[in-house]
Amino acid sequence: MTKFAPSSTTQKHLWPDEHGRYGEFGGKFVPETLMYALDELETAYKEAQADPTFTAELDALRKNYVGRETPLYFASRLTEHLGGAKVYFKREDLAHTGAHKINNALGQCLLAKRMGKKRIIAETGAGQHGVATATACALLGLDCVVYMGAEDIERQKLNVFRMRLLGSEVVSVKSGSKTLKDAINDALRDWVTTVGDSHYVLGTVHGPHPFPMICRDFQSVIGKEARRQILDAEGRLPNTLIACVGGGSNAIGLFYEFVGDEDVAMIGVEAGGRAITPGEHAARFDGGHYGMLHGAISYVLQDDAGQIGSTHSVSAGLDYASVGPEHAYFHKSGRVKYTHASDEAALAAFQTCSKLEGIIPALESSHAIAHAIEVVPTMAKDDIVIVNMSGRGDKDVTQAARLIMPDEEI
Amino acid sequence: MNRIDQRFQDLKAEGKTAFIPYITAGDPTLAQTEKIVYALEEAGADIIEFGVPFSDPIGDGPVNQEAALRALKHHVTLKDVIGLIKKIRAKSEVAILIFTYYNPVLAYGLEAFAKDAAEAGADGVLCVDLPPEEADGYKAALDTNDLRTVFLMSPTSTDARIKLIAEKSTGFIYYVSRLGVTGEQAALAADLDKAVANIQQHTDTPVAVGFGISTPEQAKKVASMAQGVVVGSAIVRMIGELGDSDETAPNVGAFVKSLVDATKG
Numbered sequence: 001m002t003k004f005a006p007s008s009t010t011q012k013h014l015w016p017d018e019h020g021r022y023g024e025f026g027g028k029f030v031p032e033t034l035m036y037a038l039d040e041l042e043t044a045y046k047e048a049q050a051d052p053t054f055t056a057e058l059d060a061l062r063k064n065y066v067g068r069e070t071p072l073y074f075a076s077r078l079t080e081h082l083g084g085a086k087v088y089f090k091r092e093d094l095a096h097t098g099a100h101k102i103n104n105a106l107g108q109c110l111l112a113k114r115m116g117k118k119r120i121i122a123e124t125g126a127g128q129h130g131v132a133t134a135t136a137c138a139l140l141g142l143d144c145v146v147y148m149g150a151e152d153i154e155r156q157k158l159n160v161f162r163m164r165l166l167g168s169e170v171v172s173v174k175s176g177s178k179t180l181k182d183a184i185n186d187a188l189r190d191w192v193t194t195v196g197d198s199h200y201v202l203g204t205v206h207g208p209h210p211f212p213m214i215c216r217d218f219q220s221v222i223g224k225e226a227r228r229q230i231l232d233a234e235g236r237l238p239n240t241l242i243a244c245v246g247g248g249s250n251a252i253g254l255f256y257e258f259v260g261d262e263d264v265a266m267i268g269v270e271a272g273g274r275a276i277t278p279g280e281h282a283a284r285f286d287g288g289h290y291g292m293l294h295g296a297i298s299y300v301l302q303d304d305a306g307q308i309g310s311t312h313s314v315s316a317g318l319d320y321a322s323v324g325p326e327h328a329y330f331h332k333s334g335r336v337k338y339t340h341a342s343d344e345a346a347l348a349a350f351q352t353c354s355k356l357e358g359i360i361p362a363l364e365s366s367h368a369i370a371h372a373i374e375v376v377p378t379m380a381k382d383d384i385v386i387v388n389m390s391g392r393g394d395k396d397v398t399q400a401a402r403l404i405m406p407d408e409e410i
Numbered sequence: 411m412n413r414i415d416q417r418f419q420d421l422k423a424e425g426k427t428a429f430i431p432y433i434t435a436g437d438p439t440l441a442q443t444e445k446i447v448y449a450l451e452e453a454g455a456d457i458i459e460f461g462v463p464f465s466d467p468i469g470d471g472p473v474n475q476e477a478a479l480r481a482l483k484h485h486v487t488l489k490d491v492i493g494l495i496k497k498i499r500a501k502s503e504v505a506i507l508i509f510t511y512y513n514p515v516l517a518y519g520l521e522a523f524a525k526d527a528a529e530a531g532a533d534g535v536l537c538v539d540l541p542p543e544e545a546d547g548y549k550a551a552l553d554t555n556d557l558r559t560v561f562l563m564s565p566t567s568t569d570a571r572i573k574l575i576a577e578k579s580t581g582f583i584y585y586v587s588r589l590g591v592t593g594e595q596a597a598l599a600a601d602l603d604k605a606v607a608n609i610q611q612h613t614d615t616p617v618a619v620g621f622g623i624s625t626p627e628q629a630k631k632v633a634s635m636a637q638g639v640v641v642g643s644a645i646v647r648m649i650g651e652l653g654d655s656d657e658t659a660p661n662v663g664a665f666v667k668s669l670v671d672a673t674k675g
Contacts, residue, residue: 019543029512029539031469032575033589036566175475181466188468193590195566292513293466295539305487306517307465 020209026325072229084376085383099391101132107218109136112199123187125180126316127159129203134168144168149179204247205324208295219253243388244367248324250390271313272340282311283340293322314343315363341370362391413505414581427633432459432642434477436486438654449663454670462510471593473643499531524551534558542578576613595622626672
């Protein structure tokens, strides 16, 4: 089976270069105070990667604590319903805390502990990354402060309680638009003040180098497992991978191991929101332009004067004005195709998946499913599609109920 | 000669320290900012830092954030700030440093920005979230147009980074006196004098100290260590409290006069 040798590494290890660039994207755009911390982090990460005790400890926690590997599940009723390609779900929703976010949070917290940092800072939008980081901190005995926009706190009260239950402090961010972007601003302001004893666990493949690389590496376990699992199940590679893209960590996590497999198509699905007009969506590859936000050059939703645009999505996890720099690179190179799904399509997919498969997907993941619902019927019956089920939808049921059944009292 | 260089050269001959106030351009309005600039010059300010309002100012504390939001309420852009500098240049020769975040500059276009800023009469630029490693194209554009490139140094800058930053900085070096964002502080950093002395061992470029300086007493103390003293949030807070009134510029001028007097001893 030489055809299915381990994924080609030629393209994989090209990026980032020594400046943290993915082609023209990425880099390290932060105030001077943080430059030392980023260098320190990169050095510590490289040492940890090369240390078998670190990788063994992380592997053991992934297995016994997170519950990896997560299943690759054949969604037979959805497949039958759509009448095209075979649809598989990579079940990150079954990982501890209910989403892929734990892969990165656990890796980074373990790294921070190794670096002697006693305090962890994190930002969160919907709360999934905040819960994952709070969980890792409880496990490893680290102090944890999570910044969350005041509006998101209102939308995700249960996750706020979860974080507090896990021993974290949750800080309500009242500046700017009071959402994820502003939570990142305040997390960076905290880090610039406490950089000596704190580590900032950035939750996605964005931010200044080395964050996009570290997060990608910790998330790439998703694709490594999926590639092995699909070869076991089908004896061949899939035709298409589909994942939703907010910052882009679950998508990079699934895609990365397949980058060298040229026959595998990859599709990233952004939040189309209510419409592709300014302020109504978060489809950076449709409405965004070359720019720099939160430390990295990428595609950014902004006005002509370079002020960051407001965004909207039914899913808080996709509601962000920029996107990971490696996605920007893949977009420009054409290796990954990016599209978007509307709020409406995502809500419909949320219901279809729940009814047909008994799996309530996160509203983020529902965007990927919505795209699958669109393209799978046009594919051949022996084609294979893997959709990343990046998280479970329990966190979203209140909001979804309000939208689906507006007349019922929740 | 570039006005920033000229100012530091003159001050050196006089044995005095530069006083550098920061204001957010367009807060509360561009017209009021113009009046404030003349009041600052009258009060004896040597170089004025023009903050370009930005939606996501990660290097700023609450006072400067709110000032930026007030300016953004009436959509003040980098282009407007350059237009205001041009207007001021017709009446004043005070040195002006544009203090900005990188994205508005990127959106403007590096070359176009450098050309327009120089033509309007700006003297230099400080970009808060642009370390020298990422600044090649930016620096080339500014150098070509005879604009000074001021970079930040901080307590976490290693000797290797101090060397790099000193190499890339022209006009002066902006030393961030403590870890954190802009804002007033009760006390100065304990080992500030040692940190500034260490930088001065690496370079002859003037060093100005900012972040956390707000009172005449603090200004006086910093003036004894460095070539420049920057005060921002205390002035910006005052402008925010006074608002768009005829009293604003004279009051800000009087406060800055007390800081200038303390700095110049």
